[in-house]
Amino acid sequence: MVKKKTKKKTKAKKGIIERIKSEFTTVAIVMIPIAIGINQAGRLIHQALGLPIWLDTIGTIFTAMLCGPWVAGVGGFLTNVVTALIYGRATSVFFGTVQLGIGMLAGYFTYKGWFKKWWQVFLGGVGIAVTAAAISSVIVVFVRGGVSGAGIDLVFGFFLAMGQNFWTSIFASRFLVEILDKAVIAVFVPWLSIKRLPDRYARMFKYASKIR
Amino acid sequence: MPEAVLISYVKKKSFFHKLNPLTKLVLAVCAITLSFLLKNFMYNLILFFFIIPFAYEAKLLRQVFKPLRYLFIIFVFLFGIQSFFYPFRETVLVQLPFGFAIWLEGLLYAVDISARLLVIMVYGYLFVLTTHPGDLVSELKERGMPHWLGYVLITTLQLIPRVTSQTEVIIEAQRSRGLETQGSVIKRLKAYTPLLGPLFMGSVQNAVERAMALEARAFRAECDKTRYRDVKFTKQDKLITASSIILSIIYGVVSWLL
Numbered sequence: 001m002v003k004k005k006t007k008k009k010t011k012a013k014k015g016i017i018e019r020i021k022s023e024f025t026t027v028a029i030v031m032i033p034i035a036i037g038i039n040q041a042g043r044l045i046h047q048a049l050g051l052p053i054w055l056d057t058i059g060t061i062f063t064a065m066l067c068g069p070w071v072a073g074v075g076g077f078l079t080n081v082v083t084a085l086i087y088g089r090a091t092s093v094f095f096g097t098v099q100l101g102i103g104m105l106a107g108y109f110t111y112k113g114w115f116k117k118w119w120q121v122f123l124g125g126v127g128i129a130v131t132a133a134a135i136s137s138v139i140v141v142f143v144r145g146g147v148s149g150a151g152i153d154l155v156f157g158f159f160l161a162m163g164q165n166f167w168t169s170i171f172a173s174r175f176l177v178e179i180l181d182k183a184v185i186a187v188f189v190p191w192l193s194i195k196r197l198p199d200r201y202a203r204m205f206k207y208a209s210k211i212r
Numbered sequence: 213m214p215e216a217v218l219i220s221y222v223k224k225k226s227f228f229h230k231l232n233p234l235t236k237l238v239l240a241v242c243a244i245t246l247s248f249l250l251k252n253f254m255y256n257l258i259l260f261f262f263i264i265p266f267a268y269e270a271k272l273l274r275q276v277f278k279p280l281r282y283l284f285i286i287f288v289f290l291f292g293i294q295s296f297f298y299p300f301r302e303t304v305l306v307q308l309p310f311g312f313a314i315w316l317e318g319l320l321y322a323v324d325i326s327a328r329l330l331v332i333m334v335y336g337y338l339f340v341l342t343t344h345p346g347d348l349v350s351e352l353k354e355r356g357m358p359h360w361l362g363y364v365l366i367t368t369l370q371l372i373p374r375v376t377s378q379t380e381v382i383i384e385a386q387r388s389r390g391l392e393t394q395g396s397v398i399k400r401l402k403a404y405t406p407l408l409g410p411l412f413m414g415s416v417q418n419a420v421e422r423a424m425a426l427e428a429r430a431f432r433a434e435c436d437k438t439r440y441r442d443v444k445f446t447k448q449d450k451l452i453t454a455s456s457i458i459l460s461i462i463y464g465v466v467s468w469l470l
Contacts, residue, residue: 026431027423029360033368034415037375044379045407048393049400055408062412082368085345088220088279090244090336091329143332145294145325149286153293160297185404192405193412201416204423 020070027204028067032075035059039079039099052151053181057132060103062190065115066205069107076103094143098136105131106187113210121191125183132182133175137167146170152177219369220337221344228270232449233348234355236339239452242460243335251467253320253327259463260330263338270342279333287326294322345369350441359437375415382410 042055060079064072076099080092109115109124140146146166147153152173159169194202194211202208223229228236243259250256267276295305298318306314349362383393386406392399 024360025423026427027419029364030419030422030426031415032364033371034375034419036368037371038411038415040372041375041379041411044376045383045404048383048407049403051397051400053404058408062415066416078364078368082365082372084336085340085348085365086219086369086372088333088337088340089282090240090332090339144286144329145290145322147286147290147293149289153289157293157297160293160299166299184401185408189404189408190412193409196409197413197416201420204420205416 023068023070023206025067025206028063028071028206031063031067032071032078035063035072035075036079036082038062040083051180052177053185054177055181055186057099057102057182058186058190060099061106061128061186062193064103064106065110065190065194065211066208067107068111068207069104072103072107073100074103076100091143094139095136097139098132101131101135102128102182107207110207110210115191115211118188121187122183125187126179128187129175129178129182133171133178136178137170137174140174141170219345220340222272222275222341224271224342226270226342228266229342231342231452232443232445233343233351234445235449235453236343237348239456240335240339242456244332246460246464247328247331249464253324255463255467256324256327256331260327260334263334267338270338272338272341275341276334276338279337280330283326283329283333286329287322290326291319291322294318294325298322344441346441347443350439351443351445353437353439354443360431363431375411378414379411382407382414386410 036059038059039056042058046053046055057076060072060076063075077096079099080094080096083092084090105128106124109127114120115124140148146156155176156169156173159172160166164172191211194208197208197212202212246259247256250259263276264273267273270276295314295318296312298315298321301315301317303316304313305316305319308314346366349357349365353359353362386403387393391403391406393403394400
């Protein structure tokens, strides 16, 4: 049993660098800056509609569904590097790991072909929300003492005041925010768009066929 | 239409501006790493005030403290939540009515975190203010960063304003077709698809066109690429890089020994 496992691992390792390299086609590379742009533009739509749905990872998830986990991971992390470069907020680099996790997870789900039916997409969205909440809780405590300077802090404070454990409170408050964003909008709209993408464009992307 | 590029780089003539981007990056990374490792907030505050000579040299003394405005809200919440509800509370500092109290440990924790945030913000911002992203990418490429990564970083700075304005156009266009962006939650939830759909379609089209244009110009060719911006790594850069690493190690060790 153990032998089998190690054998499998080495086999996968040999192929993995090749696979990562093959994911970075020219179209995929070009998608990265565009995904970062969409992540930024999501904020505008958030402002126009005024719902607590941030859309700041929507470009990352869209890229994950088109170009796979590695490209999306790089794109997600770079989103925060670029924000740091533009606005000089060095703390945002730390939060890049959240985007990295989201991108890689969404890409992995696509790679496995788990984004075919709508309920699979919903479950995937929940999974992404849990991951995002977990990573961002750790980072937010590590960097900013658990506070983000927005309405979510009131939820966090409420849980703490109710006598909840520190980590439970922070995770719960983050999850409440993420679940609305990820499971409702940020996975479904990209998925629907890719389903309706014209064939001549879809053909250019390696992972689009795993969804349609 | 002129291409707007989003950067906060401020062009000034100073010794600090002329330094190699990598030197400044090392300096900023040293300060940020130190801020996590120092023993308590006093050392972080000293590190924070240490920015003043640098900023003065770079002629950006006032600008460098601009991110503090953004930090203010975070500080309000940080002190508000942690001084009341810090989980490892033991000592009551001020007893308030209704069973609330301000706790000493929570207050100290908040001070610790905020001193660290001050350091991170200010040093990061000084780096961004004095370094042109083009120079940084050029230098990093020289040091072996893949060519495509440099392309991605620089293109993003140009693309963000463009995608943003494209989004504004989509929002206006859909509104003029009668899309409701106000009203009940259900109505607003329905508005996401018509707003995001065109954005995605447009961006895919854009990506495919750009990729073709790049490939026609031998983007994937594996050869030496020429560059527009030329950056030099001088002896001064070597000296400053080495001394900032050594000094921060000394400072970190001293903070734990004293």
